[in-house]
Amino acid sequence: MTLEQQGAMKTDLHHPTTDEIELTDVLHALSDPLRLELVRILDECGEERTCGTFDLPIAKSTATHHWRVLRECGVVASRTDGTRKYQRLRRADLDARFPGLLDTILAHR
């Protein structure tokens, strides 16, 4: 388990370990245009971000669903701090599990 994962697991939300991340789950998560855009934003940001700063044109419940899909397949790490929820791209874990995959997908539009 990497330090990155240990940090993620301090929350009570389930996060798959690096070895548990499945290729088809990641492809499914990134196959939704909105989720792919969220991942692009997180990747450009380079650090964790609070959900409120994404300025999404969707209902909060819809956003919650998309963040859950991204977390459960291992693409993002989520944590809560009081009423704030933070999201972070699991870049190191994804690059370790599927070298080149995220870069290749994000290179295209």
Added chain:
Amino acid sequence: MTLEQQGAMKTDLHHPTTDEIELTDVLHALSDPLRLELVRILDECGEERTCGTFDLPIAKSTATHHWRVLRECGVVASRTDGTRKYQRLRRADLDARFPGLLDTILAHR
């Protein structure tokens, strides 16, 4: 339009042109384990193959659904010849539209 596409379009089935192929549609098509396996088989085969030779552990109607998803998003070209249906990976079109994407995905399991 490439020669590859012109060949595909001799059938009455709809095939998107190379420019119409969408990244998220391709990711969705490959996010199903069975469809990803079909694409792996076609890629290793290197040429078109009749549907009957895939020895799938699924109902024919299910296979038909998966081939349709793969065709409609531009991953395979389908044609019928009498009672036979042929499938071919649109490798050149995919590589032209999203360089490196298919190779990177197929490199991982």
